[in-house]
Amino acid sequence: MIAETVCSAVSAAGLGIALITAYRKRFLAATRIAAYSLVPIGLVMTGVVEWLADTAFSxxxxxxxxxxxxxxxxxxxxxxxxxxxxxxxxxxxxxxxxxxxxxxxxxASAPSLSQGQGSGPATRPATAPRRDDDFSDIEAILKKHGI
Structure with a gap:
């Protein structure tokens, strides 16, 4: 009985605050406050508050x-x-x-690279893409700064 009265009072106070907020032309906030203030009375009407009151003392x-x-x-x-x-x-x-x-x-891949004809031709193609990657990084940095 007391819980229902408190929930009703909280809902009424919330709706009053929502009306004041709507009077100040803050309709979105007023609608949100009204929605929150209707929750306690809705819980009373569905019986959840009574169930909670019974549970609280069990x-x-x-x-x-x-x-x-x-x-x-x-x-x-x-x-x-x-x-x-x-x-x-x-x-x-x-x-x-x-x-x-x-x-x-x-x-497993290391022996296949070293099986080529010496270190000269086998290492040059491996270094060329690295230079291209390095230049692409530099180009990206320059483009970032607008140069």
């Missing part, structure tokens, strides 16, 4: 909230530990499997 309900809070803490703790370790075991295994072929690939 020791079994509070024990249930405690169990839910403990579950949330456990979930959060495991997620923090997973992030510090770098994901779940499955994700770490997949990352290690993906990293191993990459480590073996440069070792």
């Amino acid at each position: 020791p079994m309900a509070w024990a249930g909230f405690g169990v839910l809070g403990l579950a949330w803490v456990l979930f959060t703790t495991t997620r923090v530990v997973e992030r510090r370790r770098g994901g779940t075991r499955k994700e770490r295994r997949a990352a290690r499997a993906a990293a191993q072929p990459e480590a073996a690939a440069p070792a």
Whole structure:
């Protein structure tokens, strides 16, 4: 009974503030305030406030909230530990499997480059694209500054 009266008073006060705000020609804000002020009376009309009042004085309900809070803490703790370790075991295994072929690939490609006819012709084509990349970076910087 008291909760319904308080919710009604809060709604009435909110609607009064919304009217004052609308009088000042701030219609968007007034509409938003009116929407917020209608929530408490809507909760009273649907019976949620009565249910909450009954729940607030129930020791079994509070024990249930405690169990839910403990579950949330456990979930959060495991997620923090997973992030510090770098994901779940499955994700770490997949990352290690993906990293191993990459480590073996440069070792396999290095002998093929050195099998060419000496170091001269094999290294010149490798350096030419690097110079082009360096010039493209310089060009991008110059274009950025309008030069």
